[in-house]
Amino acid sequence: xxxxxxxxxxxxxxxxxxxxxxxxxxxxxxxxxxxxxxxxxxxxxxxxxxxxxxxxxxxxxxxxxxxxxxxxxxxxxxxxxxxxxxxxxxxxxxxxxxxxxxxxxxxxxxxxxxxxxxxxxxxxxxxxxxxxxxxxxxxxxxxxxxxxxxxxxxxxxxxxxxxxxxxxxxxxxxxxxxxxxxxxxxxxxxxxxxxxxxxxxxxxxxxxxxxxxxxxxxxxxxxxxxxxxxxxxxxxxxxxxxxxxxxxxxxxxxxxxxxxxxxxxxxxxxxxxxxxxxxxxxxxxxxxxxxxxxxxxxxxxxxxxxxxxxxxxxxxxxxxxxxxxxxxxxxxxxxxxxxxxxxxxxxxxxxxxxxxxxxxxxxxxxxxxxxxxxxxxxxxxxxxxxxxxxxxxxxxxxxxxxxxxxxxxxxxxxxxxxxxxxxxxxxxxxxxxxxxxxxxxxxxxxxxxxxxxxxxxxxxxxxxxxxxxxxxxxxxxxxxxxxxxxxxxxxxxxxxxxxxxxxxxxxxxx
Numbered sequence: 156x157x158x159x160x161x162x163x164x165x166x167x168x169x170x171x172x173x174x175x176x177x178x179x180x181x182x183x184x185x186x187x188x189x190x191x192x193x194x195x196x197x198x199x200x201x202x203x204x205x206x207x208x209x210x211x212x213x214x215x216x217x218x219x220x221x222x223x224x225x226x227x228x229x230x231x232x233x234x235x236x237x238x239x240x241x242x243x244x245x246x247x248x249x250x251x252x253x254x255x256x257x258x259x260x261x262x263x264x265x266x267x268x269x270x271x272x273x274x275x276x277x278x279x280x281x282x283x284x285x286x287x288x289x290x291x292x293x294x295x296x297x298x299x300x301x302x303x304x305x306x307x308x309x310x311x312x313x314x315x316x317x318x319x320x321x322x323x324x325x326x327x328x329x330x331x332x333x334x335x336x337x338x339x340x341x342x343x344x345x346x347x348x349x350x351x352x353x354x355x356x357x358x359x360x361x362x363x364x365x366x367x368x369x370x371x372x373x374x375x376x377x378x379x380x381x382x383x384x385x386x387x388x389x390x391x392x393x394x395x396x397x398x399x400x401x402x403x404x405x406x407x408x409x410x411x412x413x414x415x416x417x418x419x420x421x422x423x424x425x426x427x428x429x430x431x432x433x434x435x436x437x438x439x440x441x442x443x444x445x446x447x448x449x450x451x452x453x454x455x456x457x458x459x460x461x462x463x464x465x466x467x468x469x470x471x472x473x474x475x476x477x478x479x480x481x482x483x484x485x486x487x488x489x490x491x492x493x494x495x496x497x498x499x500x501x502x503x504x505x506x507x508x509x510x511x512x513x514x515x516x517x518x519x520x521x522x523x524x525x526x527x528x529x530x531x532x533x534x535x536x537x538x539x540x541x542x543x544x545x546x547x548x549x550x551x552x553x554x555x556x557x558x559x560x561x562x563x564x565x566x567x568x569x570x571x572x573x574x575x576x577x578x579x580x581x582x583x584x585x586x587x588x589x590x591x592x593x594x595x596x597x598x599x600x601x602x603x604x605x606x607x608x609x610x611x612x613x614x615x616x617x618x619x620x621x622x623x624x625x626x627x628x629x630x631x632x633x634x635x636x637x638x639x640x641x642x643x644x645x646x647x648x649x650x651x652x653x654x655x656x657x658x659x660x661x662x663x664x665x
Contacts, residue, residue, distance in 0.1 A: 165199030171233050172198075172225045175268050179221065179261035181398075193393040194222055197372055201226075201341070202235075205368050210342045210361055212315070212354070213374035214391040214427040218398050219343045223310050224259040226341060230308045231291050232272050232284045237307060239288040244310040245324050247317060249295045255312050256280040256293035296324045304331040309340045315347040315354045319500020322353055346375065346427050349439075349607045351501055351600070355429060376426035378440045383412045391427040436582070436609040436621070436633070441589050446598040449480035457482075458540045458645075460571070460638025462631045463547035464520050472529075473602070473635040474536070475643055479588065481596040483632060486525065489514035499628060501604055511600050526554035533564060540645055542571035542638035569645075571638050575618035581641035582611060582619045588640060596636075605632030 162170065169190055176188045190198070201209045213219065223244065229235045230242050246252035259282060263273045274283045280293040309328050317325070332338035347354040361371040376387035388404060389395050395404070404425065411421035422430040429439060455476045464470040470486040487495065487503055492514060496503045506512040515524045532538065543551075548570070555565060571577055588594050596602055608628040611619045621630055621637070 163199065163203045165195075165202040167234055168202055168229055169195050169198050171229065175233070175266055176225050176228065176262050177265040179224065179258045179265065185265060188225065191394060191397050194218075197222075200370055200372070201339070206339060206370055207366070207368035208340045208342065208357070208361065208370070210344075210354075210358055210369075210371040210373075212342075212344055212346050212358060212372070212427060213393060215345055215424050216399055217374075217392055217394045220255050220312065221258055223255050223312060223341070223343050224262055227255070227259050227282075227291055227308070227310065228262060228269065228273075230339075231282055231289050232269060232287065235308075236284065236287050236289050240290075240307040241305055242289065242291040242308040242310075243304065243306045243328060244291075244293045244312055245296070245314075245328055246293070246312040247296045247314075247322075251313055251316075252293040252295040253280060255310070256282075259291070294324065294328075296322065304328065305334050306332050307335050307338055309338070311340065311342040311344070313344045314342050314357075315344040315352070317347065317353045320351060320353050320356055320502045320505075321497065321500065325353065345424060346373075346429050348423060348429060349604075350429060351604050351607070373427075375428055376422075378428065378443075382418070382422055382426055382428075383408045387426055391425065435607060436611045437586070437589055437606055439607065442603065442606050443598070444592050445589055445594040445596055447595040448597045449482060449595040450476075450478070452476055452480055452482050452536055454537070455480075456537050456539050458639055458642035459538060459542065460635035460640075460642065461541055461543040462635040462638070463522075463525075463544060463551060464631065468520075469601075469629050469631045470520050470525065471601075471605070471631040471635040473632060473639045474538075475594070475636070475639040477643065479594045481594055481599075481602075481636070481639075483596070483599050483602045483635070484513060484528070485511070485601045485632065486513045486515055486520060488518050488520060489516055490518040501628065506601055522551045522554045523557075525551060526558045529555065530558045530560065533560070538567060540569055540642040541567055542569050542642045544573055544634070544638075545570040569642070571641065573620065573634070575614045575620050577641075578620035578637065579618035580644075581637040582621070584644050585637045585640045602632040602636070604628065605630050605634075605636075609633040 173188050173190060178184055178186050178188055197211055200206070211219065227242060227244065230240065244252065244255045246255065260275045260277070263269045263275060263282065272284050272286055274285065276283070282291040283289070306328060309332060311325060314325065329340065332340070342354070342357065344354055349355065350359070358371055358373060361369040362373070374391050374393050376382060376390045380387040380390065385405070388408065392399060392404070395401065407421060407425060411417040419430050422428045452474055455478070457474045457476050459472060459474045462471045472484045474482045492507060493504050503512055507514050515521050548568070552565070609621055609630045612622045613619050621634055623630060
């Protein structure tokens with residue numbers, strides 16, 4: 156009699172799930188689990204070669220949390236269990252944490268075999284296997300930070316909900332696993348909205364292949380596909396034919412196509428794209444199409460926008476050439492930078508180390524420091540116009556005079572209002588250049604963060620301006636970019652017939 160083929164570790168784990176686990180809810184509730192080909196592939200990727208971190212990102216309603224529950228039980232009482240080991244799942248809210256626990260508890264209750272060995276503590280969101288001494292608990296970010304733990308398995312559920320590059324709960328659990336010989340972290344989540352969020356940083360790092368033990372399965376609709384097509388939906392939903400209500404998903408696509416306000420959420424949750432659920436001034440895809448590296452500005456006429464901060468906020472200087480090359484500089488006070496990174500939930504400290512952000516000595520923006528930088532800038536570049544927000548210029552001008560700016564050079568500094576009258580034509584010009592792929596900003600990360608945050612409001616006459624009240628983070632770089640682009644357009648001769656007819660068609664400029 157022929158001997159049975161020896162199973163790999165991943166195949167063994169898949170067979171155990173199908174042998175002992177039942178479907179916890181839905182139309183097939185109570186039936187034995189039959190893993191899909193995708194689920195089997197993911198389990199083999201996790202267990203058939205060394206894995207420290209496994210990231211699985213796909214759209215909603217693809218049974219992500221159910222798969223997480225099966226993996227928890229693998230390590231609690233299955234073939235991956237190690238005596239006296241600690242297992243944790245982490246979610247951003249109590250409700251989300253409860254979902255994974257409740258699914259795992261339902262699987263245990265439905266299985267005569269598992270229920271003999273696993274005790275369920277509903278109020279504490281805990282599962283225990285007394286024979287092995289293994290222990291699982293669901294944690295949420297609104298609980299106290301968990302130090303003193305030593306997990307062998309961590310499942311980060313919906314980590315894409317973390318805004319910004321850091322999470323105390325994530326860091327506490329990941330650092331706590333250092334005492335284990337072969338810890339395993341599994342991240343199962345829909346994508347985060349922006350490139351600067353924690354999950355995006357982890358995905359992008361794993362995709363580089365720098366550490367082969369960090370693996371990623373990213374199911375997302377390519378940005379060049381028609382977002383409302385079934386092809387795009389299938390790319391982000393590997394279980395479109397298995398678990399999903401196709402008619403409902405296609406109805407949501409139709410709604411998003413008719414109603415632009417629904418498109419961002421549809422792209423993020425159904426297509427698993429990095430898209431804010433609100434509508435920013437410029438979409439991520441359009442911004443990226445302008446992300447080529449700029450040429451040097453030396454020897455070219457350049458035009459700028461300067462958004463001066465008050466005391467300790469972000470100060471932004473953006474320069475643009477006639478050809479669309481963009482050079483941006485940002486400043487923050489050196490002291491308290493780490494604290495500001497935590498408060499704003501963006502990596503200012505890392506950007507400063509990488510040279511994308513300049514720091515001023517002390518705890519406040521020193522205008523003397525900015526003035527010396529501008530002096531060097533005017534010496535190196537042919538700066539024709541530098542638009543600025545008039546509010547803080549009264550503090551900077553005396554320092555400009557002290558560092559040697561002549562009256563002729565000071566005349567190149569132009570006041571630029573932040574209301575609808577000034578900003579509306581500037582935003583129109585900026586939008587035209589972005590849509591025409593006529594800028595090259597090099598994906599400078601601080602400027603890209605500002606672009607993702609920038610939201611425009613409209614007045615009854617149809618004019619637009621940026622607003623900080625509806626932004627989720629800093630937008631200073633985009634304000635400076637709009638002023639710089641406006642400065643470029645100011646350099647166009649005003650006496651042409653085209654300008655005359657343009658003013659008639661666009662009376663807000665006149």
